Amino acid sequence: MMDSAKLNEYRQRIDQIDDQLLSLLNERMEVVRQVGELKRSSNSIIYRPEREKAILDRLKEYNSGLLPETAIDAIFLEIFAVSRNIELPERIAYLGPSGSFTHQAAESRFGAMSEYMPVSSIRAVFKSVAAEVTRFGVVPVENNQQGLVPETADCLAEYDVHIAAELPMDVHFAFVSQADKLSQVRKIYSKDIAFRQCSKFIDEVVNDSTVELIPVESTSKAARLAAREPDSAAICSRIAAQEYQVPILFENVETSGDNQTRFFIISKSFTNQSSGADKTSVLVKLPHSDEPGILADFLQDFSKEGINLTKIESRPAKRGKTFTYWFFIDFEGHWQDERIQHIVSKYQQEMKWLGSYVRLI
Numbered sequence: 001m002m003d004s005a006k007l008n009e010y011r012q013r014i015d016q017i018d019d020q021l022l023s024l025l026n027e028r029m030e031v032v033r034q035v036g037e038l039k040r041s042s043n044s045i046i047y048r049p050e051r052e053k054a055i056l057d058r059l060k061e062y063n064s065g066l067l068p069e070t071a072i073d074a075i076f077l078e079i080f081a082v083s084r085n086i087e088l089p090e091r092i093a094y095l096g097p098s099g100s101f102t103h104q105a106a107e108s109r110f111g112a113m114s115e116y117m118p119v120s121s122i123r124a125v126f127k128s129v130a131a132e133v134t135r136f137g138v139v140p141v142e143n144n145q146q147g148l149v150p151e152t153a154d155c156l157a158e159y160d161v162h163i164a165a166e167l168p169m170d171v172h173f174a175f176v177s178q179a180d181k182l183s184q185v186r187k188i189y190s191k192d193i194a195f196r197q198c199s200k201f202i203d204e205v206v207n208d209s210t211v212e213l214i215p216v217e218s219t220s221k222a223a224r225l226a227a228r229e230p231d232s233a234a235i236c237s238r239i240a241a242q243e244y245q246v247p248i249l250f251e252n253v254e255t256s257g258d259n260q261t262r263f264f265i266i267s268k269s270f271t272n273q274s275s276g277a278d279k280t281s282v283l284v285k286l287p288h289s290d291e292p293g294i295l296a297d298f299l300q301d302f303s304k305e306g307i308n309l310t311k312i313e314s315r316p317a318k319r320g321k322t323f324t325y326w327f328f329i330d331f332e333g334h335w336q337d338e339r340i341q342h343i344v345s346k347y348q349q350e351m352k353w354l355g356s357y358v359r360l361i
Helices: 004-041 049-062 069-087 101-110 122-130 150-158 192-197 199-206 219-228 238-243 294-304 338-347
Strands: 091-095 115-119 136-143 162-170 174-177 187-190 212-215 232-236 248-250 260-267 278-284 309-316 325-332 351-358
Touching: 004 069, 049 069, 049 351, 069 101, 091 101, 091 122, 101 115, 101 136, 101 162, 101 238, 101 260, 115 122, 122 136, 122 150, 122 260, 136 150, 136 162, 150 278, 150 309, 150 325, 174 219, 174 238, 187 192, 187 219, 192 199, 192 212, 192 232, 219 232, 219 238, 232 238, 294 309, 294 338, 338 351
Parallel strands: 091 115, 091 136, 162 351, 187 212, 187 232
Antiparallel strands: 136 260, 162 260, 174 232, 174 248, 278 325, 278 351, 309 325
């Protein structure tokens, strides 16, 4: 039998600790407000990913309690987001609709208090950031199962924006429904690619050939439809289930547990300070790219400087009738590093710097 007196003692102790936490958080926010005033007076940037990473790294090293590193990230990233909104309210555009995986990625960095603007295309995110309608934008750049997102790469070449941060996120699907039992579900809504990525769950758990699979434009729309129809279900993101208040019957129904999408946070004018563990993204259009060995010579320059390339992918330049290409390249290091500047000085006419940011993958 439970000891009620002991339980009440524990609850009172938790209440006392919560009171202390609230007081300390308010104390932190007062300092944050003062920092915001100082930054505004000097027109400084509010969002500093390298500073946030340094804080998280320090806290994880200091931690000696029960909190795992993932919990420290979750708690303090939300504190950072609230802090930034006290310093200066933020508006963030993202590839919608509401409840999309990009929405989930945006909220994971900018928290629940920020003002979000879902738009219908990746290009629309870039337009809103370039026109400074929003301070930041969040777009998918690549998936480890599907590869580079072409529209994002093309817009990075076209628009005058910079990468403020990268954001890797594991992609997990949930099976949601208003039905009490799986046997009551007669149709399932989702995006076609989600059906493919969850085919094993559909075959082995749903296991009913009479259940209709109905493709729709987005997993967010699938959740919205499932919320309205009691005999239906949706395969969607967790945030879409929360957005449309549809109960989750099964979590992590994707066939592969290794599905990850990398997102970029973009901004009109943004320069990160070096964190000591950075990545740089550039676009390069090599002169006379049809000459034998020109690309090999370019890559050899990185090798000579000891710079590790982490990604290289070609994209059509879409200029004229000839077959010319941009190369989208990621490499380790910060744009201002001396060894990188050696390469920049040699190829500055052919190279567009997209951003240097804290390396997370």
